């Protein structure tokens with residue numbers, strides 16, 4: 513499936529290590545962590561020891577500089593065993609991208625090597641109670657006070673909150689500005705006034721904490737302002753999401769593959785009417801559709817990630833959104849069909865398939881709902897349509913009164 517032409521040896525090695533850790537430390541205990549809603553520290557330590565947090569950190573700062581494609585491949589392998597652990601890993605990249613993409617040299621030197629070594633975990637604080645899809649509508653403020661910013665307010669749905677040591681926090685620094693309203697600041701765990709107030713009780717991905725983070729006059733030095741210039745926060749958030757969405761999409765591919773694998777094993781084993789249910793055409797159709805969609809999602813994700821790694825600037829936002837939207841819709845569909853194949857057993861919590869179903873739903877919601885992804889895709893398509901001016905003559909014109917005014921069906925258009 514993964515040939516030498518597309519993937520670097522390094523990316524394949526990292527993915528192989530992730531697969532090994534997933535089978536040894538993630539899959540066997542994922543039901544326990546799901547039930548207890550606890551973080552899998554053993555697996556996280558194994559990931560750190562194997563150097564997998566280095567995947568997304570540039571070489572100059574102690575990482576492998578392996579890029580977004582390698583990040584996607586590692587995430588997919590971890591998510592195949594447990595979607596929740598997949599995001600527990602990938603969210604570190606999401607939280608680090610503002611520093612990687614927008615940070616000053618000093619900030620990169622300070623935080624990235626610790627992240628690469630797996631000594632410090634990271635979280636991304638953008639969403640608030642009243643600002644989810646409308647990421648520009650934030651209310652958490654950061655006010656200048658001498659050499660510091662003072663942060664006040666609450667963030668919602670901070671994935672990895674409590675576990676993370678470093679938080680990229682998006683705050684309003686200039687309420688009067690439309691386009692330069694927001695700045696991102698790094699807040700470290702233990703800073704006075706910073707606390708985790710509510711650990712959410714979730715439907716799925718229960719191994720990774722999702723919390724409210726509260727900022728009660730949290731003083732952070734101005735040197736923690738990402739990029740050193742106020743007003744760049746919204747751009748940094750959007751650039752971050754462009755790079756991180758293929759990661760969450762890879763989590764979805766892993767989740768879909770994980771559910772499909774279980775469904776295949778069960779369909780071969782389960783016998784009804786004196787035959788394995790995998791011999792029935794209606795089940796075969798489901799399996800075939802699940803496999804086709806998962807494979808299509810995988811290659812859309814790899815393509816988006818590879819384009820980011822190639823340094824493409826045009827179209828990356830659109831491809832990242834397409835990958836996120838398609839792969840996460842696929843994961844939900846595949847998990848739903850997998851439960852159907854498991855029948856009554858699929859509805860029970862005795863087997864991991866019910867968890868696959870519960871874990872899948874959030875994929876269509878976080879890192880931008882799939883409605884927002886479709887909006888982003890459509891906005892970009894409409895902009896790109898300017899490059900299709902040579903087709904103008906082939907579509908009906910406003911001045912065209914009737915069918916007989918239309919150009920001939922073939923050959924040069926009448927108004928060309």
Ligand code: CAA
Nearest residue numbers: 638644645646647648671691747750751829878879880884
């Ligand atoms: N890269 C760089 N800059 C970008 C950009 C991008 N991809 N997209 C937009 N911008 C810039 C624009 O150029 C514009 O700049 P100027 O002001 O200088 O002109 C500015 O940002 C505003 O852009 P828009 O007018 O497009 O902004 P908007 O408000 O209309 O829409 C949106 C933006 C796409 C809807 C955005 O708000 C969005 O992505 N919302 C979803 C938020 C989201 O994904 N949240 C996820 C939270 S993280 C999470 O869930 C993770 C987790 O828990 C695991």
